[in-house]
Amino acid sequence: MYISTIVILMAVALSNFIAKFVSSISKTYISLFVGIIFAAIPLVNGYILKFDYEFFMAFIIAPLLFLEGQKTRSILVRRKLKSIIGTAVVLALISAVASLFLVSQLFSLTLPFALILIAISTPTDATAMDSVSEGRKMPRRSEIVLKMESLFNDASGIILLQAGVIWFKTGHLSYARNFGAFILTAVGGALVGFSIAFVIMICRQMIIRTRFNVTHSHLIVYFATPILIYFAAEELKLSGIIAVVSAGLIFNGEMSRSRFSIPRYLSFFNQIVDFIADTMNGFVFVILGLSLMRIVIEGKPELTSTLEWLWIGVAIYLISLVIRYLYAKFGTRYSQIEAITFSLGGVHGAVTLALVFSLVKQGISTHLFNLILLTETVVIILSMLTPTIVFKLILNPIQNxxxxxxxxxxxxxxxxxxxxxxxxxxxxxxxxxxxxxxxxxxxxxxxxxxxxxxxxxxxxxxxxxxxxxxxxxxxxxxxxxxxxxxxxxxxxxxxxxxxxxxxxxxxxxxxxxxxxxxxxxxxx
Missing domain, CATH: 1.10.490 (Globin-like)
Known part of the structure; x- marks a missing residue:
């Protein structure tokens, strides 16, 4: 584990250096390419452990979403609550239902298996979206909505995936029970995140105002908070993702109203947070590159024996693109450019890949798992490459x-x-x-x-x-x-x-x- 982590961190450091020399390419893509290169070197690849879903979600994704939540003002979430519910819940369900029947009919797939494929491609990635739009002026409204969507729709994907797996195993799908489970896990997760974060905030603020204050201890507590909240929510069978995002919103208000109580600490804190966030973002895309290259290296039989995985992946992406455009254009009355950027801005990344690997212990056969893995790889690549090209054609550049x-x-x-x-x-x-x-x-x-x-x-x-x-x-x-x-x-x-x-x-x-x-x- 230790050697594996060090190797990946070295890859992140290398990608940061390269990004300084190749400023025309997003650092995210460079991290992705470095991960691919590291996986292609047998000696280096041998030191890196296989993908661990639980570790990745708890120690990488949860802190990242927590930091994203902290950058977001809670008043903005309240103002955008309608659009958040619209994109993270309504749009996710519309996309799932429409894609479910279209994909199953086009490729003669069973409905449960098609739902698994659709659910995994539901979560969008804010970091990946930033990388494809880097250097371009995004319409402000669609940019904000895309960020809000990516914070909250992970839970939708996880619930849909759980429903798909149960349906696949038992042959039964309870719409009422699954919808009730979604509401319970989402609301419950938000309450758990808010409650724990609020208690921690009060305790920290009480200590700050006493002679027992130790600033470095606050930093330790801060970075341990999203991990503890994630595990607490998951242990209660609630959404750990929504819990950590909610916790981040609490801390946003705290930082803005206590910045001068310990100015030296806050200055140091901001630098550390930027460092950790940047490192974790690089970590995510190095892992993504490693995983994609390993798929090729391992030579999955499905990779060459049939191209079904390719066409399914293309279909899922195109159907999702059309539904997102129609939702933005006619459901929310966006302008043409806002609708296009919103539809293309639904970029998929590491969370999608993580959900694939969460199936390892779910009783899915090796053949079907490989098909899912290759299909979602196509979805990830298309969702990143397409907007990167199109945005350069339709969006004005930010000042050089x-x-x-x-x-x-x-x-x-x-x-x-x-x-x-x-x-x-x-x-x-x-x-x-x-x-x-x-x-x-x-x-x-x-x-x-x-x-x-x-x-x-x-x-x-x-x-x-x-x-x-x-x-x-x-x-x-x-x-x-x-x-x-x-x-x-x-x-x-x-x-x-x-x-x-x-x-x-x-x-x-x-x-x-x-x-x-x-x-x-x-x-x-």
Whole structure:
């Protein structure tokens, strides 16, 4: 398990590096390709364990959905409750019923088996959707609805899958019982998530206001929360997915109203959350790439003996696409472009693959399992490739990311010049001036390796380790230089357009962090 996790994390790190060099391709796709390459290398592939559904759902998907929930304001969920129910419940049921009969008739499949195939392709993936629309301006309304749908429709897919498996095994399907089970697990899951998260929030806020507060312990509790809530809900036979999303909504309000109570902790917390979320997103798509490649490597008999899996997968995707378009166009009165983006935005990803592997211990024969696996693989690939191509044709690009990066770089360079110019006019110790100038240049990474090594040797030989008056002088000059840089950014942002203001504020934020590091080193 440990070696397997380390190998996958190395794949995530590698994909992040590659993404910096190949900015024209979404990082999600790069993670997918790296996973494929790792699986194609026998030595590396041998160190990675087989897909574990329970581990994946509890330790990867649950925390990811929890973080997505925390990014979403609960008031937005209340406002969009009608569309959430419409997409996560009504649309899911309409798609399931229509696809069920069409697919079963087209390919002479039994209704229970067809329902299993349809149910697995019900959940949509917000992260995958972001990857296919990256760099393009999505219509705001369809973008919000797609994100809401992906947060809540996993539960619909799981309930439909359970109904399909029971129907497949027993030959009986109770509509009333299954619908009742869905309502119970969804509402019950939401209540469990809200309740546990609320209690944890109250306890944490009480501790924050006492002398017993330990910020690092809060972080441990925070990341353990979605895992514990998921297991608690699943143990009660409720929806663990909806439970963790609901818990995330509770924590969204907490963070926005307690951000200044422990500012250092919240700054550190935000960085850690971004790091964990980015790593887990990469983890998901590396695993997806690994799994897809292993399907090919293992040479499933169904892969070459018949192409039935291909045509079933294509049919499921196209039927779903048409139903989603009709629902958006005529059911919710979306504009043409909103309806198209909504229909194509139903992208499938790792959760769909996870549901396939959840069938391993459900008594499904090897032949049928392989057929399901290959079919859903087609659905996943089509749902990612189709919008990636179409969105580039029909959606306007967001401002060139490379232009934004260059503009930000120019702002930072000019800001650093202002700081260095201020220091150069001062009559101070040469060693202090050299040290401060290097620190200011380092804001823009405008220092060479030779300069760094010179500074490193100076620190180790105590040349740049200042004490007494020189230490106070160094700190004061740095703070004054930062103040000059801030004044420059103030003047620059005044009256600036929104897009320009964004990257100016970004540079300003980094400057404030630099100032806090100077203060921290002084306290030490």
């Amino acid at each position: 990311q490379e232009d934004m990066r260059m503009n930000k770089k120019l702002v930072r360079e000019k800001m650093v010049e202002v700081g260095i110019e201020y220091v150069s006019k001062l009559q101070i110790s040469p060693a202090v001036k050299e040290s401060v100038t290097f620190d200011l240049m380092d804001q823009n990474r405008n220092t060479t390796l030779r300069q760094f090594l010179s500074q490193w040797l100076g620190v180790n030989s105590k040349r740049y380790v200042f004490t007494g008056y020189q230490a106070v002088e160094e700190r004061q000059i740095l703070m004054n230089a930062f103040e000059e840089e801030r004044k420059y950014l103030y003047d620059l942002v005044d009256g600036a357009a929104l897009e320009k203001a964004k990257y100016i504020y970004d540079v300003y934020s980094e400057l404030l962090i630099s100032e806090s590091l100077v203060l921290d080193s002084y306290e030490e």
